[in-house]
Amino acid sequence: MKRILLNFLLIIGILLMSFMPEKRKNAEKDTGEFKWITEQFADAKILRYKVPGFENLTLLQKELIYYLSQATLAGRDITYDQNCKYNLLIRKTLEAIYTEFKGDRSGDDFKNFTVYLKRVWFSNGIHHHYSTDKFFPEFSKDYFASLLRGTNLQTLPLKPKQTIGDFINEITPIIFDPDIAPKRVNQNPEVDMVAGSASNFYEGVTQKEAEGFYSSLRKNAVKTGQDTMVAFGLNSKLVKENGKVVEKTYRVSGLYSKAIEEIVFWLNKAMNVAENPGQRIVISKLIDYYDTGDLKTWDEYNILWVKDQKSSVDFINGFIEVYGDPLAKKGTWEAMANFKDVKATKRTETLSRNAQYFEDNSPVDPKYRKKEVKGVTAKVITAVQLGGDSDPTTPIGINLPNAQWIRKEFGSKSVTIDNITYAYDQASQGNGFLEEFAGSQEEIDLAKKYGYLAGNLTTDLHECLGHGSGQMMKGVVSESLKNYHSTIEEARADLFALYYIMDKKMIDLGLVPSPDLAKAEFNSYIRNGLMTQLVRVHPGKDVEEAHMRDRSLIAHWVYEKGKVKNVIEKVQKDGKTWFRINDYHELRSLFGQLLGEIQRITSEGDYPAAKELVETYAVKVDPGLHKEVLHRYAKLNIAPYSGFINPVYTPVIANGIIKDIKISYTGDFTTQMLRYSKNFSFLPAR
């Protein structure tokens, strides 16, 4: 659930895309001048994405998208401020220097200054977007002071009557002192996680006070018969006022009002050009919520949003994911505007429609199969605008809403964002990763021809069918496998996908163009599971993360079991290692066997067997191979994290009426961020 980057797609997706960019290769070569990677700095690279199909939308749809895109940008400052209370002050100061500094802009110091500014933009603040550790500039305090002194004072966010000297003294430690705001999210249970986190959801309250506040809110709701299902605390900051703990709600006339008013302004415009009455109500409910900050309204909105399966244009906009709060209560603002990719959605619909066939023919003991299976409907979307916490780094799939009770009663929307995955794929072309780790030219060619589609299809099979397949024996609950549950569950879904990607049915359904597609997928999976995913493991460490364990388990198990028939061969030459698949059909049959066993383990809740499998095949790393892989990877100089530049949308207006919305892919990262800061900065620096 939630953001798919934190689920299956976390690995298959964002990280895998950035660390192992060979995972999805394009089916069609893109031609023309479009530059997928625009620049690279520190550990980040900046990509562009295209919006295919935009031109074919109706004028009304384009207009709707335009308004939603503005609503997506309007809350940008909120995310900065939520991430840390110093972020807007720092960003605005750095931007003022960047645009106004009159001194030498050509030396290494100034270059390092721009890198630091770009990193702040990339992470929506002064902490690394992924590790949440504060990062530091590669220039000196003295140089920073000289930058400030060389900048027009009027443009700096000084306090009234503050001298430049005082300002320098105020701001320098925030950037340079490792003891100030060292980590955005501190999840160490040994410390006060609220006090230890720099994220700006609590002020002047301890963890104990915060937890006490929310548990009494809940108790009170139970006692007085109020709604007990709402996500208490989701849209507020908890502060102490006059010795009392109080909530400052994010809403019109509340905290972040100026930015929220702008969001509401654009949502109102969007509402007026909604595609249908249902969508109109969805947007109107969201406006209600922003006006009141009422979490019950938020739930009502989510139910309406989930039920709207008809509209082509869709969006995400709100305080949603709680990863930024160590207590997992506070939602960070994020937004996205998108529309449905009708052609690609047919793919997932076809799978769902045939779910029963796949279940009935799976290589699993019939007693563990589902008698009646319901495929999950998932749609494929095209992102149009990313915003808030989803920008510039973004998930490639999203499954919302988060409220468990709504998911259970009304379901959820599961989307994959194809134009983003496509951009990742294109950006990975020619970075040398595939060429370095693929075992042969044939393997490289197959990956280039089928890898991208194969990756998408296995993801579809995994998500739409794999997780939903099989049934538990009476009395067995999913908790039976305890700490091995996630790994086994992901392996089950992966194996379902791997087994069926080679099935004739996939060709009959028109989803797979050639039997070679499965070969490309098998190559990539084995290469990844046995070797390349190790680039994300630190030397000396085990494989920890559930999806990585899942892939390690499967790859090592089939490698081991296939040894007699030499199904997968380890090739070593000039100090380098490759794995070559000699028998794809036998490999598929091994995937089937393991699926049968893993389904049995799941259905029976066989903890000892799960433990045995995971501990034997999934966890341990061959230190020699690990070292080799890290060395080979480092040589490629691939930035591990990716962020995106959004397209620019410009209304064409004649006689006060919008005649068209033009899309363009212009401007670099810096131009975009400066434009956003100029046009969408609605919150003060402090």
Ligand code: ZN
């Ligand atoms: Zn999964």
